[in-house]
Each structure stands twice: as C-alpha cells, then as structure tokens.
Amino acid sequence: MDTIELKRATISDKEVLVDIDFRLDEIEHVEQRRAEKIVQAIVNGQCFIIEADEKEVGFMLFDYRFFDQGWIELIIIDEEHRGKGIATKAMELICKESKTNKVFTSTNKSNTKMQKALAKAGFSFAGEIIGLDDGDPELFYFRARKDDC
Numbered sequence: 001m002d003t004i005e006l007k008r009a010t011i012s013d014k015e016v017l018v019d020i021d022f023r024l025d026e027i028e029h030v031e032q033r034r035a036e037k038i039v040q041a042i043v044n045g046q047c048f049i050i051e052a053d054e055k056e057v058g059f060m061l062f063d064y065r066f067f068d069q070g071w072i073e074l075i076i077i078d079e080e081h082r083g084k085g086i087a088t089k090a091m092e093l094i095c096k097e098s099k100t101n102k103v104f105t106s107t108n109k110s111n112t113k114m115q116k117a118l119a120k121a122g123f124s125f126a127g128e129i130i131g132l133d134d135g136d137p138e139l140f141y142f143r144a145r146k147d148d149c
C-alpha cells in the first residue's frame, strides 16, 4: 500500500460510502438510519473518504461534538482492505486535520482490532463507561498532540 489519503466527501460520494456501511452491518444500517447520518455528515463537512492508492477503501466521520475536542465518531475500512495499516494511517492523518491539540474516540471493549489500530496510531486509553451496550463497555482513547501525529 503506497499512499493513504483522506478526502473530504461530497454528496457525489454518498453511494460509495452508504454501500461500505451497508456491507458492514445491514441490519444496523437500516435500523439506525445510517444512510441519513452519513449524508448529514457529508453536508456538514464531517465525512472523510479514506483512499488507498487512489481507491476508496473506507470512510471516517469526524467532528468536534465531544467537549469541543476532535472526535472520531466512526471509522470503517471495507473488509477486503483490513489488516494493512490503513485505519492506523487514516487516524494519524485526521490528527493533522484537527483544529484541536487532542483527538478523542471510543470503541467497544469487544473491538480488539480497533484498539490495536488506536495503539499503533499513538492513542492512549482515557477510561471506560458502562451502560451503553449491555455487557460491552465503551473504551475512550485520546491522542495528545497533533504535532506528533
């Protein structure tokens, strides 16, 4: 994998991104109205396409809703492109895009892949809360300095 890039999505990217999300979990995609969420993020300028060698392989939703800090709301890499360091690199790149010196995110305790990618991207554990998903605590992480990303 030579180049990993983040590009701010436009509405013409909607179908590609909705398809990636649908492939991840068809039921959640429909039940949680995620197509609408993706479109809203695109309109707000908060959706980034992740490209590997100029091919769309995933996307990231990024905003400042978490205590005015940079916040990775969601990152998805299409299954066939996983395990190649793409999420790690994309999260490093979003730190450079962030207007804040700290970027936060969270993931379920069961999501060990995401935890490994976060560790590789230099994120530190910030704490956990229970009560969101039954039996699967939410782990919070942050990356301290965007200059180091």
Ligand SMILES: CC(C)(COP(=O)(O)OP(=O)(O)OC[C@H]1O[C@@H](n2cnc3c(N)ncnc32)[C@H](O)[C@@H]1OP(=O)(O)O)[C@@H](O)C(=O)NCCC(=O)NCCS
Binding pocket: 024, 073, 074, 075, 076, 077, 078, 081, 082, 083, 084, 085, 086, 087, 088, 089, 106, 107, 111, 112, 113, 114, 116, 117, 120
């Ligand atoms: C979690 C997720 C985003 C990780 O994406 P990814 O691109 O596969 O992550 P990375 O490749 O950066 O890191 C994960 C693995 O690749 C390995 N890796 C990192 N750099 C690598 C490289 N250059 N070459 C080969 N492997 C590499 C990591 O060690 C890790 O491997 P392991 O889990 O086998 O130990 C992806 O699995 C995904 O989209 N999951 C579904 C959605 C989701 O859970 N999103 C996170 C919550 S919002």
